[in-house]
Amino acid sequence: MAALLQLDGISRAFPGVQALQDVTFSIEAGTVHALVGENGAGKSTLIKILSGALAADRGTLLLDGQPYQPRDPRHALRSGLATLHQELNLLPTRSVLANLTLGHEPTRYGIIDWKQARAPAHRALQQLQAEYVPLDAPLHELTLGEKQLVAIAKALLNECRVLIMDEPTAALNSAEVEALFNVLTTLKARGVTTLYVSHRLDEVFQIADAVTVLRDGRHICTTPLTATTPDDLIAAMVGRSLTNAFPPRGRHLGEVVLSVEHLSSARAFEDISFRLHAGEVLAVTGLAGSGKTELGQALFGARPIDRGQVRWFDRRESLTPVHAVAAGVGYVPEDRQTDSLLLDVAVQRNITLAVLPRLTRRLGFLDRSGERQTAHRQAEALQIKAPSLASPVRVLSGGNQQKTALAKWLAAGARVLILLEPTQGIDVGVKFEIYDLIAQLARSGTAILLISSELPEVIELAQRVLVMRSGRIVADLPGEQAEVATLLRAAAGV
Amino acid sequence: MDFVGENGLIVIFMLWCVFLSLATDSFLTQRNILTVLQQSAIVSIVAIGEMLVLLTGAMDVSLAAILGVSGLVAASLMINNVPPLLAVAVGVGAGGAIGLVNGLIVTKSKINSIIATLGMLSILGGLALIITQGQTIYGPALDSIGFLSSGVMAGVRAPIVVMFMLYALFSSVLSRTLFGAQLYAVGSNEKAAWLSGLRVDRIRIAAFVLAGVGGVMQVARQGSATAIMGDEFLFPILTTVILAGVSLSGGKGRLLNVLIAAIFLVTITNGMVLLGMSVNAQRVASGVILIAALSLDRLRQRGR
16 A cells, blocks of 8 residues: 655644654555544644644655645645544534535525535435435534534545544544444545544554554654554553552541532532541542532532532531632632633643732732742642743643642642542543542542542542432442442443 | 734834834924823823723723713812812722722623623713713812822923832732732633632722722813713723733733833824824824734734
């Protein structure tokens, strides 16, 4: 097979970061080629360069043996490279047909001829076995999986030869993933080459022919999937072999820091009672919609309560984030970008945000060197990788953003942490760093309420696991006895 | 190049000043410079308040009217023989109280701040006419605070000194105090600030109150007070902060740019008078210059 796309010495720098350094590899025609690497490895930058959204500083691209230098995304599309971003770039209020036809509408005397547009649009969906998607439905009425098929069909209509997909399965359910993989196989049979960017190694092994690993902006290896193993890939991604061992569970229980009695919140959860102790990791799990997320919000005062009582450290004050923070409670929300971080503000200020009142001297002036030291201490302890602590949090990778969200509460000296899905969307290396941190904090007496759907972490870290279903606690197990099957059965109610 | 990137507005302003110095004889004279600064004083001081409100992600379009009302209150008290200092204090207090009402409406009833303060603008405009019954308030009693406008401190007119002092003060408040840090935090991401234990409502209300306090200088400037004396400032205040690049969605803005923008706006009118343009041509030209300056500044930022 011939190389369809060749990358030679591709480099790109941003202020303070060498995002790509001398990346050289090639992609064979008619294959599914996976691109893996941790957050911050340079995958997104590489996609942007291939799709014409960014220019490389150095290096050359060859497409079918011809020099390929996309000036902008439009040019890339005309050269046959279509990119499917996670957000898909479709027009939500327009019909499926209008979306498929966008950019090459057939016209008669300058008026769009919708009749003539239908046949090719239908054919493109048919090729994906997606002819059931109604051409006249507005796009926003489709499921995410269907929208993705529309985006792929649109790429086919643009006569794309290379389809670049960025984390296409991130928000799909397993049936939709299955359908997508069928489509990829169909495309392959038609000679379309796919560059498949993903976090999920199981999927890579299922669908890809070859894989390229990037780490810290460098090309580590390109190999056929038949010649490698998941462990090898992980080692290549993180640069060391990971034992992936969970830290040992703590045994010690301190005094009660939180008592919840008969707590209810309309349309979210009902009659919840439990206690959390210092030094304990208490996990709450359940399916999406079980009320576990809302429970976490309510305990921090971020959601109204209808009935029942929440007492932090036996205090009797009203429950708001202001009071919770004052009592020593920290809260790491599910969506760190919208709910936890000041994305355009310096890493340093994000770390010190909750402790600023204590860093304030006479007349409201901040102790600036104290602030710097506090931030440095936490950044070092958590090994936050940032160009500098003055850079905006926005430029950090997902894992380092999450570390910053955690550092905020460590800086504030929180004695309790409510963690909502703390490892969601984070690569495996950082994931285990966060597990170690949780265990270490618990050992030193911090109480941890771990609200998570990630069953392995729930089972391995928690001393006690609560399972929620339809807003109620339906199981309460010691961590040692919790097993995936038991938890799943309790969560699903079968 | 980094200097130009960081300080685009200043560079554009300088170029405009260089042009005026070459094109006219009188622009670069001590007298004219002091006139320009004096004319910038009120707008630039009120613009500090507007910037505080904008930093929290809100906007106050009633500031010009607050300026008018607090001036009116002070003036009417003075001509009724209330001691000048007390009258000024009550005027400032009235401005702060109106700001407090604005802040409470915006934070508690969650009305969009532009709509809420637009309502306040109308209420205050009506109240001012009711208080004055359309008459101009003037008299020798107002002369006692004349030093606020015509007094000389260190060889310079008082409003200029006050303007520079307030800018020095707030530049340190914004960059070095807890309150400044909180203003930026609330505007950058209100929800994240709230979930980090900040008293978001209180911080935003404080910005509105401080913004309301800004305006008693006006009564002193003209030695008389009328119901409509704030009106002429409505657009200059908003134009100043927008030209200064203070983000309308909160969390971003540099105080120094606000001062430059306020002075820039005055030099546009001033320069055209010196160039001998007709009043009508001035209106056209000031619009053109404003749009050109803004476009240059935004293009430059995008290029980075």
